[in-house]
Structures are given as C-alpha cells and as structure tokens.
Amino acid sequence: MRQVSxxxxxxxxxxxGLGAAAQFGKASLSFDLLAPAWPGAGPTALGLFVSIVGVPGLILGTTAGIFVQAAGYRRVLVGALAMGAVLSALQALVPxxxxxxxxxxxxxxxxLAVVVAAPVLIAQVTPVARQGLAMSLWSSFFGVTYTLLAIFGRPLAEAAGPGALFLAHAGYMAVLALVLWQVLPRGIGGAAEALPRWGAVLRQHRRIYASARVAAPAFGFFCYTITYVAVLTLLPPFLGGALQVQLALWMPLVSIIVSLTLGVWLLGRLAAVRVVMLGFFxxxxxxxxxxxxxGQAIWVLGLSLGLAGALGLVQGASxxxxxxxxxxxxxxxxxAGAVAQLGNLGTTTGTPLLALILADQGEAGLVGFVIGFALLGIVLHLWQGWRRGQMRST
Known part of the structure; x- marks a missing residue:
C-alpha cells in the first residue's frame, strides 16, 4: 500500500467525524420537516428522533473503547462508516x-465506533508537537458539521425533502469508508486482540473511571456537552427574531475559530487541562x-458569541x-470511550433539562445552568489533578 502523509x-x-456529527445534525435540522410524516407524534417522540442516536454511546461508551481496541481500529472505523451509510439510506425512506x-x-x-476510534488514530499518526492542533481540529467536528448543514443541508431538505438530505449523508459516509479503507495502514493502532470476557470488561470499566488520567478528559467533556449542545439548540430560538438566525450560524463558527486559533496557541503554552478550566471560567x-x-440585542449577541468561543476552548483542549x-x-x-460515554450523557440530557429550566426560569435559568456546569467542570478537573498529584508523590 502506498504511504500516505x-x-x-x-x-x-x-x-x-463530520459524518458522525451529521448523524445528529441531519435530524436536528430536519425534524420539523419530518413531523408531518408522523401525525400524532408529540414533542417527546420527535425529540427522541434527534437524541436517541446518543443512547448506545451513553450505555456502551467506555466498553466501546475496549472492544474497538480488541477488534482493530481500521476494521471498526471502516465498518462503522459503511453501516452508517446503509442506515442513512434506509432512513431516507422515512419509515x-x-x-x-x-x-x-x-x-x-x-x-460511537467512529468517535472512539478516530481520535485515537489521529493522536497516533500525528507528531507530538502537532497533537494539540490535530486534536483541536478533531474537536471541531460537531461545530463544523452543524454550520455546513445550516448552510447546505437545510436548504437541500427544504427544496427536495428531508429524504434527500439523508441520502446525501449516506453517500458521504460510503465515500469516507472507501477512502479510509485505502489510506489507513493495515495494523494501525496495533494488531487486533481477542475480545475480552464480560468479567474483564466490567473490571476495566471500573478501572477507567477510577483512573485520574483515563477518566479526567471525560468528566470535563460532560460539562461541556451538556452545556454546548443545549445552548446551541435552545438559545437562538429562545431569543427569536434576527438574533435567532445570526446565533444559529455564528455560534458554532465562533467556537471552531477560537478552538483552532486561540485554543491551539494556548495548548502550545499550557497543559490541556488548564486550557479546559480557563474555557469554563x-x-x-x-x-x-x-x-x-x-434585552439589549447587540450585547446579548456579543456575549453569546463569547460564550460559544469559551466552549470552543473546552472542546479542543478536552x-x-x-x-x-x-x-x-x-x-x-x-x-476516548469514556469521553464518548459521558459526552453522550451530556448531549442526551442537556437539551431537555435546559428546556425545562427555560420554561420555568427564563433567562435566569439559562445563566444559572451555564455557570453551574462551568464551575462543576473546573471543580472536577481540580479534583482529578489533585488525585494525579497524590499518585506522583507516593
């Protein structure tokens, strides 16, 4: 096989990763267009249509990291992309x-398989000096996807129906499966291993969350996902009017730009965990x-974009x-499996939780929600850092 850069x-x-994020995004941007196909479906059922794709990650995230390692990264990643293509094509039929x-x-x-395998492979093929940039690029996959879907995907769904968007996604996933089958070296990530027994899986699961090194990125990432996805979904329509359109487009873009500029610059000077805490602050x-x-539109716009930028620091550094x-x-x-698991916990619970808070408390609830989880993220990283320091001193 020819060597690939x-x-x-x-x-x-x-x-x-863009294709994996679109598994959420294609549903988020088209569920209102699909609602007439399911008369009688309430908001809870329609909300499940968007978020239920995160349930396997919520249940199996950490276990997936163990099984991906055992089954082989290249095989799992290519198979997951191919499976995603088939499923998206079936969904285009709107059953x-x-x-x-x-x-x-x-x-x-x-x-789940894509978001567990891909970042491990990125870290493996990237020189240490460029890992901060590479991982920040990876972390932008959700924001980039939502931006591209807002620009291209939504108009396609409106013009040709949501089925066309799902078919386009199926084609994209199929092409990526073929590309990665060609460019990924065989045996990358090490040779495939025998699948562990369930008893060993449970013991490894406990070890992962007991580790102040393995689990630390996931704890902070949970506080990020429960905030970012919920705010990105609910803040623009809550504000309404011209602000809704501007924030829906610019919030994900700002988070990407900050992550790939200021975030990369900071990662060259500070430990990633410190950048995460700075972003939360x-x-x-x-x-x-x-x-x-x-109530002051221009200030609300600026601070909302500032919030998106802050969360962009957290996503890349995590x-x-x-x-x-x-x-x-x-x-x-x-x-990476733990990040997927707790990240899916955040994406699955954050939006309905913030929706309830907004309905009851309005903007005060929104402010408290963001501040509460930002402070929780800082505290969790300080605690895990203290634990790592204790291990070094013993």
Missing amino acids: PLWIVLALWAA PLAVMLVLRVIEGLSH WAAGMALGLWFVW FAAIPQLNAAPGDRAQA
Whole structure:
C-alpha cells in the first residue's frame, strides 16, 4: 500500500467525524420537516428522533473503547462508516416513527465506533508537537458539521425533502469508508486482540473511571456537552427574531475559530487541562454578563458569541488532554470511550433539562445552568489533578 502523509490521514479521519456529527445534525435540522410524516407524534417522540442516536454511546461508551481496541481500529472505523451509510439510506425512506427510532438506535452504534476510534488514530499518526492542533481540529467536528448543514443541508431538505438530505449523508459516509479503507495502514493502532470476557470488561470499566488520567478528559467533556449542545439548540430560538438566525450560524463558527486559533496557541503554552478550566471560567463570565445585559440585542449577541468561543476552548483542549494524560494507545482508546460515554450523557440530557429550566426560569435559568456546569467542570478537573498529584508523590 502506498504511504500516505499523516496530514491526509488526519484530514480523512476528521472528515469521518463530520459524518458522525451529521448523524445528529441531519435530524436536528430536519425534524420539523419530518413531523408531518408522523401525525400524532408529540414533542417527546420527535425529540427522541434527534437524541436517541446518543443512547448506545451513553450505555456502551467506555466498553466501546475496549472492544474497538480488541477488534482493530481500521476494521471498526471502516465498518462503522459503511453501516452508517446503509442506515442513512434506509432512513431516507422515512419509515414509520417506531421503525425510524430503531434505525436511529442502531445508527448510534456506528456513531460511537467512529468517535472512539478516530481520535485515537489521529493522536497516533500525528507528531507530538502537532497533537494539540490535530486534536483541536478533531474537536471541531460537531461545530463544523452543524454550520455546513445550516448552510447546505437545510436548504437541500427544504427544496427536495428531508429524504434527500439523508441520502446525501449516506453517500458521504460510503465515500469516507472507501477512502479510509485505502489510506489507513493495515495494523494501525496495533494488531487486533481477542475480545475480552464480560468479567474483564466490567473490571476495566471500573478501572477507567477510577483512573485520574483515563477518566479526567471525560468528566470535563460532560460539562461541556451538556452545556454546548443545549445552548446551541435552545438559545437562538429562545431569543427569536434576527438574533435567532445570526446565533444559529455564528455560534458554532465562533467556537471552531477560537478552538483552532486561540485554543491551539494556548495548548502550545499550557497543559490541556488548564486550557479546559480557563474555557469554563470564561464561559461562566460570559453567562454572568448575559444576566446584566439581557434585552439589549447587540450585547446579548456579543456575549453569546463569547460564550460559544469559551466552549470552543473546552472542546479542543478536552480532546488534547487524552494523549497528554495517557501515553499508551490502549489507555487513549479507553479515555476516548469514556469521553464518548459521558459526552453522550451530556448531549442526551442537556437539551431537555435546559428546556425545562427555560420554561420555568427564563433567562435566569439559562445563566444559572451555564455557570453551574462551568464551575462543576473546573471543580472536577481540580479534583482529578489533585488525585494525579497524590499518585506522583507516593
């Protein structure tokens, strides 16, 4: 097989991440267009159509890291992309909602495999000096995907129907499966191993969350995902009017830009965990500022974009923390699995939780929600850092 530059491998893996993020995004941007196909479906059922793809990651995230390592990264990643292509093509037929939900759950397995395997491979093929940049690029996959879907995907769904969007996604996933089958070296990530017994899986599961190194990125990432996805989904329509359109487009873009510029610059000078905590501190400040300027459109716009930028620091540095805290590929796979698991916990619970808070408390609830989880993220990282210091001193 012809040698492929690590740069092209990283870009191909990142492109696979875009396809995985679109498994959420294609539903988020089209569920209102699909609602007439399922008359009688309430908001809870329609909300499940969007979020249920995260359920496998919520249940199996950490276990997936163990099994991906055992089954072989290249095989799992290519198979997951191919499976995602088939499932998206089936969803383009817009079957009854019960069938669609089953397909979405199965699609969640494809999503989980991609988000566990790809960042481990990116860290492995990237020189240490470039890992901060590469992991920040990887972390942008959700924001980039939502931006591209807002620009291209939504108009396609409106013009040709949501089925066309799902078919386009199926084609994209199929192409990426073929590309990565060609560019990924055989045996990358080490040779496939025998699948562990369930008793060993449970013991490894306990070890992962007991480790102040393996689990640390996941704890902070949970506080990020429960905030970012919920705010990105609910803040623009809550504000309404011209602000809704501007924030829906610019919030994900700002988070990407900050992650790939200021975030990369900081990662070259500070440990990734410190950048995560700095991002959370900045997010809390932006949220507090919103409390004082609510109702003043230009200030609300600026502080909302500042909040998105702060969370952009957190997203990039959280992934950069995986290789910084864990040298062995196996530990990195398990850390990525934990990130997927707790990240899916955040994406699954954050939006309905914030929706309830907004309905009851309005903007005060939004501010408290962001500040509360930002401070929790700082405290969790301080605690894990203290634990790592205790291990070094013994």
